[in-house]
Amino acid sequence: xxxxxxxxxxxxxxxxxxxxxxxxxxxxxxxxxxxxxxxxxxxxxxxxxxxxxxxxxxxxxxxxxxxxxxxxxxxxxxxxxxxxxxxxxxxxxxxxxxxxxxxxxxxxxxxxxxxxxxxxxxxxxxxxxxxxxxxxxxxxxxxxxxxxxxxxxxxxxxxxxxxxxxxxxxxxxxxxxxxxxxxxxxxxxxxxxxxxxxxxxxxxxxxxxxxxxxxxxxxxxxxxxxxxxxxxxxxxxxxxxxxxxxxxxxxxxxxxxxxxxxxxxxxx
Numbered sequence: 001x002x003x004x005x006x007x008x009x010x011x012x013x014x015x016x017x018x019x020x021x022x023x024x025x026x027x028x029x030x031x032x033x034x035x036x037x038x039x040x041x042x043x044x045x046x047x048x049x050x051x052x053x054x055x056x057x058x059x060x061x062x063x064x065x066x067x068x069x070x071x072x073x074x075x076x077x078x079x080x081x082x083x084x085x086x087x088x089x090x091x092x093x094x095x096x097x098x099x100x101x102x103x104x105x106x107x108x109x110x111x112x113x114x115x116x117x118x119x120x121x122x123x124x125x126x127x128x129x130x131x132x133x134x135x136x137x138x139x140x141x142x143x144x145x146x147x148x149x150x151x152x153x154x155x156x157x158x159x160x161x162x163x164x165x166x167x168x169x170x171x172x173x174x175x176x177x178x179x180x181x182x183x184x185x186x187x188x189x190x191x192x193x194x195x196x197x198x199x200x201x202x203x204x205x206x207x208x209x210x211x212x213x214x215x216x217x218x219x220x221x222x223x224x225x226x227x228x229x230x231x232x233x234x235x236x237x238x239x240x241x242x243x244x245x246x247x248x249x250x251x252x253x254x255x256x257x258x259x260x261x262x263x264x265x266x267x268x
Contacts, residue, residue, distance in 0.1 A: 019176065023084070023183060024077030030187065034194030042195055080186070088182025095129045095181075095212060129216050136220045144231050145252025150259040152223060155230050158237060163226055170219040177212035184208055 036051045037044055125131040140148040156164070184205035191198035235242050235251070238258055242251060 019179060020081030020085070021074070021077050024079075024081035025073070027080055027084075027183070027186060027190075028073055028077055030194075030197055030200070031190055034190050034197060037194060039193070039195055084182035084186055085179050086182070087185045088178040088180070091181040091185065091208075092178045095127055095209075096133065097126060098130050098134070099124075099126055129213055132213075132216055132220050136224055139224060140227050144227065144247045145249045146231070146247065146255050147259070148223065148227060150256055151227065151231070151234055154237070154259065155226055155234055158230055158233050159226055167219065167222050167226070170215050170222060173215035174212055174219060177208045177215060180211065181205060181208035
């Protein structure tokens, strides 16, 4: 029993109640409206009130059934909330999908304005969020000649908690937005039986997309800032003495080779 209470407390402290269970209860309520009203009587509050009163009276007369119903609803809410997280993960993959580098999408408009576009900074990815991640890699590569994908796990080990906490907070906000997007898909399914749920799905998805984009922008800015302030520490941790304040192209190539285990250890 102590172990169960400890686990429940851990989940409550981690926000499981607010992010999974309570939204699941709300979803069950919306689903109940969908089953009761349907499309024809979608906004019939009187019919809904009659059904709720009848169900409440029946449960009050049968205490055992009330307990069982509450238990089933609690479990179902947890399962649905977990499912929303899984669906959100699929939405995240869609948001962050990539495609091989090809003709940049903004090359023609830039050329028509008489500007000379920098190829590395032209958008090439199919979504705004996947482009944010690609731009992070491009900027770090252009400035320090290293791959942020390879360098970041090592820099993370070098930074202190003051640097880590804002990154963790931004990543948590992105994860919350992803889960919210999962809820929008579930509400979209309920909309097949009750059209007001379609409106809710649209609002929820729009909110999730905006929060995801802003939190990801904050996260990439913080990652870039950490690289700006710790790239020398990374080089020193790998045993390299830099020849100048920044990293040269040849030094960046050596660092990348060592991080991907494609070259000999650096002697300094």
